[in-house]
Amino acid sequence: MNFKEHLKRYLSESEINNLISSLTNERTHFLILNTNKMNKEQFKKEFPNIKEFALIDNAFSYDDNEYHFGKNYYFDNGVYYIMDSASMLVSNSLDYIDGENVLDMCAAPGGKSIIACLKNRNINLLSNDLSYQRALILSSNIEKMGFGNVTITSTDLSRHIGQFNKTFDHIILDAPCSGSAMFRKLEEMEKDWTYEKVLKCQNTQRILIENAYLMLKEGGSMVYSTCSFSYEEDEEIILEFLKNHDDVHIVKLEDNPQFFHSKELPEAIHLFPSLFNGEGQFFCVLKKDGISLKEEKYKGFTRDFEKIKDSYDLNFASDELINNTNLYCFNNRFNLKGISTLRNGLFVGEINKNIFKPSFHLAHYLSSNNSIILNDEERKMYLHGDTFNKLINKPNGFYVVSYNNINLGFVKNINNTLKNFYPKGLRH
Numbered sequence: 307m308n309f310k311e312h313l314k315r316y317l318s319e320s321e322i323n324n325l326i327s328s329l330t331n332e333r334t335h336f337l338i339l340n341t342n343k344m345n346k347e348q349f350k351k352e353f354p355n356i357k358e359f360a361l362i363d364n365a366f367s368y369d370d371n372e373y374h375f376g377k378n379y380y381f382d383n384g385v386y387y388i389m390d391s392a393s394m395l396v397s398n399s400l401d402y403i404d405g406e407n408v409l410d411m412c413a414a415p416g417g418k419s420i421i422a423c424l425k426n427r428n429i430n431l432l433s434n435d436l437s438y439q440r441a442l443i444l445s446s447n448i449e450k451m452g453f454g455n456v457t458i459t460s461t462d463l464s465r466h467i468g469q470f471n472k473t474f475d476h477i478i479l480d481a482p483c484s485g486s487a488m489f490r491k492l493e494e495m496e497k498d499w500t501y502e503k504v505l506k507c508q509n510t511q512r513i514l515i516e517n518a519y520l521m522l523k524e525g526g527s528m529v530y531s532t533c534s535f536s537y538e539e540d541e542e543i544i545l546e547f548l549k550n551h552d553d554v555h556i557v558k559l560e561d562n563p564q565f566f567h568s569k570e571l572p573e574a575i576h577l578f579p580s581l582f583n584g585e586g587q588f589f590c591v592l593k594k595d596g597i598s599l600k601e602e603k604y605k606g607f608t609r610d611f612e613k614i615k616d617s618y619d620l621n622f623a624s625d626e627l628i629n630n631t632n633l634y635c636f637n638n639r640f641n642l643k644g645i646s647t648l649r650n651g652l653f654v655g656e657i658n659k660n661i662f663k664p665s666f667h668l669a670h671y672l673s674s675n676n677s678i679i680l681n682d683e684e685r686k687m688y689l690h691g692d693t694f695n696k697l698i699n700k701p702n703g704f705y706v707v708s709y710n711n712i713n714l715g716f717v718k719n720i721n722n723t724l725k726n727f728y729p730k731g732l733r734h
């Protein structure tokens with residue numbers, strides 16, 4: 307079977323033609339800035355013609371005739387890492403939180419590991435590659451980026467599954483593949499393509515994804531990716547894997563008009579150079595049933611916070627836990643390094659020992675339309691800091707109380723007893 311023929315498994319004639327003709331287009335070059343070494347403003351000032359890549363923080367495209375980023379002492383000293391935009395999206399699709407164990411199974415030369423560390427340097431990352439020679443390059447890339455949280459190994463992990471049984475909160479499985487999505491980078495690879503090679507890679511991928519399953523914690527998630535356009539190495543691997551593991555589910559990721567989805571596995575993302583400005587890539591995120599570290603951490607507030615969100619019809623774009631206890635939404639992405647910052651967006655509340663306490667800020671952010679209306683006597687009791695009874699006919703949980711359409715603060719309803727959350731300093 308030839309290359310074009312084999313794509314008919316999931317693509318129409320016109321999709322195949324568009325894809326193939328895009329493979330010879332001039333490609334765009336990308337890099338990701340190591341903001342631990344240089345801030346974005348300084349970098350943009352030095353290289354004014356670089357363009358921000360909207361889907362990843364601190365990533366840029368550039369014209370390599372104008373900027374020779376590969377031949378610069380910045381490059382040798384880890385101020386940035388040159389990698390393709392498609393490749394960045396793979397590792398960026400996982401959400402890394404402090405203290406999590408992360409495994410990059412086929413890591414060399416290190417792009418996905420670097421993205422993970424740039425997102426969070428406080429993860430425990432194990433980056434492995436079977437090839438010792440390639441692992442040496444990975445090791446030097448981690449060294450020059452200045453990351454101290456990475457263990458680098460070169461082994462066949464299938465021999466050590468027992469050691470790593472259910473150890474990782476996240477796994478990046480960027481599987482070795484037939485590499486058709488690299489065609490326009492490496493012309494020789496096109497000549498090298500055979501259907502037999504696709505099937506051989508498929509076998510390896512089957513083994514690797516099963517190994518990943520064993521090493522993934524319950525509640526953990528993994529991203530599977532290839533730089534192959536072959537259905538056999540992409541959809542088929544995942545569909546077969548999901549069939550064999552009913553405790554794993556595919557996660558729906560944020561969509562973008564530049565992404566292609568097959569009918570057979572619509573949650574997975576194909577990046578085609580015909581639609582997306584970057585190289586080809588396939589990826590999807592799989593989650594093992596159970597409670598992840600993040601969910602465990604958020605458990606206390608999730609229930610109460612979700613109820614507030616539901617009753618006020620709120621849709622917060624980004625929730626972020628700061629210092630492990632304070633939850634903020636709508637964070638502005640200004641570079642605030644070294645600047646004393648009092649508030650960054652909406653302070654939603656605190657989480658202490660898994661208990662959520664909504665903030666005064668949130669009470670004033672919300673509309674008073676859904677608040678519990680207090681009478682004059684109740685208002686006095688509330689402002690005094692008293693707990694009082696009121697028949698409100700609502701489920702237990704947090705509610706905002708108001709007087710004269712002005713929100714005063716939160717109460718927690720427990721069987722019509724309203725526990726007072728008015729700030730202590732304002733009580734009188």
Ligand SMILES: C[S@@+](CC[C@H](N)C(=O)[O-])C[C@H]1O[C@@H](n2cnc3c(N)ncnc32)[C@H](O)[C@@H]1O
Pocket residue numbers: 393411412413414415416417418419434435436437440461462463480481482483514533
């Ligand atoms: C697509 S490349 C990885 C690229 C890398 N993730 C990055 O972003 O820079 C695939 C890698 O898998 C490695 N590899 C092949 N078979 C492997 C195996 N059984 N276990 C671990 N690594 C393997 C290859 O040496 C190669 O470096």
